[in-house]
Amino acid sequence: MIIEIDFNSSEALYIQLRNQIILGIANSKLSEGESLPSVRDLADNIGINMHTVNKAYALLKQEGYLKLDRRNGAVICIDIDKYKAYKELMEQMTVTLAKGACKGITRQEAHKVLDEIYDSFQL
Amino acid sequence: MIIEIDFNSSEALYIQLRNQIILGIANSKLSEGESLPSVRDLADNIGINMHTVNKAYALLKQEGYLKLDRRNGAVICIDIDKYKAYKELMEQMTVTLAKGACKGITRQEAHKVLDEIYDSFQL
DNA sequence: TATGTGTTATATCATTAGTATAACACATAA
């Protein structure tokens, strides 16, 4: 899987990396049980520091997307807590949709955007 | 309108403040043409620094929610750029929905969440 | 024994968030 990092973005590198991996899972470019590159390899590959990759991996582990061990490195392993996921989705979408609503995005248009995004996922 | 700030949140104070004001607009607690408190008053009221409020106001201005002048202070004034709003909505929802999709949130469930949020807005 | 995992510990530097004090330009009311 190709990881694209924007060094000019105001978003932290480890957050960009974490988001890319989550998008990779949603697009089935990364599957349950699959191993990610080691923190050192990926860091070399992207051209960033090992600790930045480690920070992204640790965050993904804490958020329930990865398991880490010393045999196989970082392995995709989704920990599903649907109540938690629902709650987080609600919180994150509230501000996002409020912004849109202020700018005249209708409910129907928002539904359309949601469908387009889900269509783009290769589930 | 009541502004609630969580000093224990990891989210920056001026971002929380900006989000609260956007939510206020989406809930019609703040209307087009209405004046916000002066940066000094609001800062005193919340218990934060004047510059933090000013930072939130400047951001809201830059994002097209406010106009600022020396006569009336900060006045709600929505600058609608629908293309831009659409694009931003798409970008912000993509990662959010990817997270949900990884955690087993179905398209139908996401639509339901969206409806609940739009229902909560007093447009 | 050597190598490759994640992990932890320090240290350093740059940037950002928040506070503090002060002053400025401008509009308005007394």
Place this chain on the structure above:
DNA sequence: TTATGTGTTATACTAATGATATAACACATA
């Protein structure tokens, strides 16, 4: 005119965060 209230800018300081760098550790495996 004078005083007051807007946003705005400038400067300085502290604390926290992001990113890098070097090094070492515990553990699994070839």
